[in-house]
Amino acid sequence: MRMPILPFSVFLLTWPSVSTFVTVAARADDSPRVELGERLFKEGRFSQPHFANASPRGVRGPQLWSCATCHHLPEQKRGYADSESRSPVPARREDQQQITLRNSPSMIDLFFNESSERPNLLHYDGEFASPEDLVRAGLTGRNLGWLAHEKSIVVAHIATVVRREFADDEETFGLSLLLASDSQILDAVADLISDYMRSLEFEKDDEGQFSGSPYDRFLARNRLPQRPNPGETGAAYTLRLLESVERLSNPEWVDEGRMRRHEQDFRFGPTELQGMKIFLKSGPRGSIRDFAHLRGIGNCASCHTPPAFTDFTFRNTGVSQEEYDAIHGRGGFLRMAIPSLVERLQMDSSRLADFAALPSYQNTRAVDLGAWNQLQPGVRGPLFGWICQVVPGCSSAPSEQAVQDAAIAAFKTPTVRNLGHSAPYLHNGSRPTIESATLFYAIMSNLARDGRMRNADPEMLKVFLDGRDVGPLAAFMRALNEEYE
Numbered sequence: 337m338r339m340p341i342l343p344f345s346v347f348l349l350t351w352p353s354v355s356t357f358v359t360v361a362a363r364a365d366d367s368p369r370v371e372l373g374e375r376l377f378k379e380g381r382f383s384q385p386h387f388a389n390a391s392p393r394g395v396r397g398p399q400l401w402s403c404a405t406c407h408h409l410p411e412q413k414r415g416y417a418d419s420e421s422r423s424p425v426p427a428r429r430e431d432q433q434q435i436t437l438r439n440s441p442s443m444i445d446l447f448f449n450e451s452s453e454r455p456n457l458l459h460y461d462g463e464f465a466s467p468e469d470l471v472r473a474g475l476t477g478r479n480l481g482w483l484a485h486e487k488s489i490v491v492a493h494i495a496t497v498v499r500r501e502f503a504d505d506e507e508t509f510g511l512s513l514l515l516a517s518d519s520q521i522l523d524a525v526a527d528l529i530s531d532y533m534r535s536l537e538f539e540k541d542d543e544g545q546f547s548g549s550p551y552d553r554f555l556a557r558n559r560l561p562q563r564p565n566p567g568e569t570g571a572a573y574t575l576r577l578l579e580s581v582e583r584l585s586n587p588e589w590v591d592e593g594r595m596r597r598h599e600q601d602f603r604f605g606p607t608e609l610q611g612m613k614i615f616l617k618s619g620p621r622g623s624i625r626d627f628a629h630l631r632g633i634g635n636c637a638s639c640h641t642p643p644a645f646t647d648f649t650f651r652n653t654g655v656s657q658e659e660y661d662a663i664h665g666r667g668g669f670l671r672m673a674i675p676s677l678v679e680r681l682q683m684d685s686s687r688l689a690d691f692a693a694l695p696s697y698q699n700t701r702a703v704d705l706g707a708w709n710q711l712q713p714g715v716r717g718p719l720f721g722w723i724c725q726v727v728p729g730c731s732s733a734p735s736e737q738a739v740q741d742a743a744i745a746a747f748k749t750p751t752v753r754n755l756g757h758s759a760p761y762l763h764n765g766s767r768p769t770i771e772s773a774t775l776f777y778a779i780m781s782n783l784a785r786d787g788r789m790r791n792a793d794p795e796m797l798k799v800f801l802d803g804r805d806v807g808p809l810a811a812f813m814r815a816l817n818e819e820y821e
């Protein structure tokens with residue numbers, strides 16, 4: 337049983353003498369369940385290295401491995417991400433795997449505006465439709481050192497640790513730890529960690545509008561629309577916001593001194609405003625020759641849609657192609673054979689595994705096709721629905737092959753709020769800075785217009801940037817950083 341999510345409370349402390357705001361975003365919910373969920377999130381004794389060390393066949397290396405090993409808490413100035421391109425995993429002789437397939441993402445506001453018909457999916461490839469499923473798989477999976485055939489060992493081990501170490505928390509668990517079965521205990525742990533994850537939100541005001549970043553403060557001060565009207569689409573809101581910001585004749589800037597959790601000032605000035613306009617502006621679709629003169633158009637908001645700065649769907653921006661080609665030569669990804677639905681059904685699982693693999697010099701078939709891997713032929717689940725939404729004509733006449741093709745190298749759009757705490761960027765962690773992640777779009781959008789990007793998202797064709805746009809865009813995105821506890 338899950339607790340209802342309590343309304344979000346925000347404490348705004350103001351120092352009247354100086355015109356400085358200090359904002360403290362409370363966690364959405366400080367209930368005992370959330371507090372226990374956080375302890376379980378940090379619990380290292382569930383991991384395989386701890387289990388193996390406790391038994392006679394010891395292992396080397398750190399013994400305690402928890403969710404927080406790869407998702408650092410804000411005290412460490414990380415928004416639940418770590419600082420690795422790809423996180424280390426516990427070593428196992430059996431498979432030699434050393435690192436995760438992808439970069440560990442931030443975890444704040446993952447469930448914003450979620451509906452029961454269309455849950456927000458988790459992981460870059462949309463593998464999980466609920467946090468409970470993710471936690472069950474995570475605790476018993478490779479990230480904590482467990483191999484696929486060890487499921488029954490790990491479920492029993494987790495239950496043993498809970499019965500021994502969390503006896504005092506029985507009431508919060510909501511079940512008798514002695515009478516409950518091992519898998520009931522795992523489910524209870526998954527529910528608690530999920531409550532904790534649902535409680536991680538950016539600061540919101542009493543009306544539920546984002547209010548914690550310099551950008552949010554700027555919108556409020558200048559009476560700019562802070563969120564879509566009921567029924568208004570993200571695209572229509574973006575346009576309305578752009579039009580109102582372009583009409584601002586005498587903007588009131590935000591400048592409130594150093595931030596505590598970010599190495600920057602809490603400010604929104606002319607450079608940030610310039611970046612905001614580039615971020616929101618969308619360009620025409622056309623060939624590289626017709627539009628060589630265009631710049632200053634990011635079209636970023638078509639996918640990083642305000643106010644959450646993500647559309648929660650899956651798009652191909654060319655990250656996998658870039659990494660594959662860097663290893664196997666330009667054009668390699670374009671030429672690579674990717675099975676159709678029918679071919680896919682006939683492929684064995686070891687061959688299919690190559691499509692969710694780290695690219696390597698040894699194996700030309702190893703590549704990360706993202707969401708493509710999670711679509712099952714014949715299954716029209718939530719992931720199918722999310723992708724269908726961005727395939728032209730799909731909502732009226734859904735075509736399974738069209739959705740499958742659009743999912744090639746498509747990854748979940750991450751929010752660009754609070755990037756200051758989640759470097760490096762992109763699913764492969766290939767960009768160390770916000771500037772380098774932004775420059776990526778200047779290059780990839782030209783490749784897309786030139787017809788040299790496989791399965792380019794149509795929105796990539798409407799991005800027109802040059803080097804001069806990078807600074808203002810990065811300044812704008814830094815104005816989406818915020819303080820939170």
Ligand code: HEC
Pocket residue numbers: 377401402403404405406407423424425426436437438439440441442443446457458459460461470471474475479480529533748
């Ligand atoms: C060894 C490192 C590691 C550990 C341990 C780990 N994670 Fe992750 N986590 C990752 C990586 C890498 C991803 C991205 C995976 C992907 O997208 O395929 C991720 C993704 C996620 C996401 C998805 C966020 C999004 O935007 O969709 C959530 C939520 C999450 N992890 C929660 C947890 C929880 C809860 C635990 C503990 C049970 C945990 N993680 C343990 C590395 C780790």
Ligand code: HEC
Pocket residue numbers: 615633634635636637638639640650651652653655656747748749750751752755758760761762763764770773774777793795796799801809
């Ligand atoms: C077609 C949709 C789309 C457009 C247009 C787009 N993005 Fe993205 N963005 C994504 C997706 C999807 C990812 C993750 C891609 C991946 O890792 O494979 C991403 C990742 C990012 C990241 C890294 C975030 C992180 O946490 O790792 C940044 C920064 C970013 N985009 C900025 C921008 C900027 C700036 C623009 C405009 C110039 C822009 N994006 C335009 C879809 C888009």
